[in-house]
Amino acid sequence: MKQLSASRFYKGMNLTAFTLVMIFLYIPILILVIFSFNDAKIITGWKGFTLKYYVQLWGNQSIKEAFRNTMLIAGLSTLVSTVLGVLTALGLQNKKFSGRKLVSALIYVPLVMPDILMGVSLALLFNFTRVNTGMFTVLIAHITFCISYTVIVINSRLEGFDYSLVEAAMDLGAKPAVIFWKIKFPLMLPGIIAAALLAFTLSIDDFIITFFTSGRGFDTLPIYVEGTIRRGTITTINSLSTLMIAFTLFLVVITKRVRKAMISAL
């Protein structure tokens, strides 16, 4: 009996820890959301409900441009890195592939390096080759850091692949293209969606690598937000942030499929 009560004590402790961590994780975000509706110029006490910062947001041209840039870069880098991810994962399916170790090493090493190192090295590459920094260089950088993630996520999905289906189709005389589009691709699709989603989020989220590879005049949202915080004009940032959080919540809550993909992507 004594042990049972001790167990309960530990369970209680874990529950307490969980609750505290939840409060820790969500309080700042909640406050941010609440204060985006606060009718005050600076962050002091509650001054009444307003939507004016959302209206200001709508009229802000540089935010609109940063948003367009972010979506463009995220969309293109997701597309390229997912296609490269599918191809590479298919290549790695062959266990006797003589380049397996080399390819795996090049895929895994970028993941375990601090982001700042990729930022510095790409900045120096673009300086050395005298390439003008801007949209093009940011796009290259984003594709570079997304590839590792897409390959790994898609590859992990292919690990549990049921090859008896492919063999059955081959025995029945199906052509390779048919086998790919009718069997392999549909089975890979959840992995591809998870990979694309991860790449998209990583791209939208990235600050440091973009910071090193974007020139003046090409801002993504994180770069714009950081600059605004530094300059101290933060009122619209609250409302902008709230919208971005709402976007994440929308993705997580609305679709079960996306939620599953998000969990499996990690």
Add this chain to the structure above:
Amino acid sequence: MTRENKQDWSRQNDLVKKADSRRNLASWALSAPALFWLIVFFLVPYLIVVIYSFLTPDIYDVKFEFSLDAYRQAFNSAYLNTFLQSFKLAFLTTLLCLLFGFPVAYFIARAKDKTKNALLVFIIIPFWTNLIIRIFSWRIFLAYNGVLNDVLMNIGLISQPLEIMRTDLAVMLVMVYVYLPYMILPLYSVLEKLDFTLLHAAMDLGANDVKAFFHITLPLSVEGIFAGSLLVFIPSLGAYLIPQLVGNQKTLYLGQVITYKIKNIPRNWPMASALSLTLLLFVALLLFLGYMLYKHQKSRRIA
């Protein structure tokens, strides 16, 4: 075996070999685009970092003159202190994440299957929320005239606002906040597979909770602890945004110093390169140690 059979067998063997080499070629072709991309945009840039670290700085650029100054300066006391600060921050962040993350991961792992996924989503939402927004929300929370001080003063706990923003404490707090999910998720995936009947057996045999924890739960979750610690420690070493936005300029961390050397004028790209390479070396060493420990652990388990 007859002669004919043998011939047949060797012909088949040839066919298999041919098919193998064709598949090998296909694999090379399929991985070629990513391989090419990573060589050009991941490996080559590091070579340029190595070259730049031996050059002479210029105000806006570099001069192509050989110099060892960058390395000489990197091991000078001011920079050693920066390294030390970054290590301290990364170490404490990892430790605190482990301390808070473990009970949370354990709690989720032992929840009912239905609640499990819901609880995981709660951990993952902040993870998928923009980093800069999460940092920014702490600025609002901790600011001198921010919400925390407001609440504490209204309750009457303090009479003067606390100055938490722009301190090392704030950096620490936000670091733990940002990296906690990176610790919880690998811990969870290990604890989820843990066979809890072992724990019950141990307790039936008279072990108490503490004993059972240290003799069963902890050793069996070592892999998750490794993975989580590396996932937290390594990016923490190069942190820039968090110390930049909630820290002060008195304590500079490695990520900040490297960034200033590249972005601020006068630029010192050789210095940034030398510091980056030193960081790279530390990370490589750490990963190697982690790998050795992992192998050791694995061989011990098989034995």
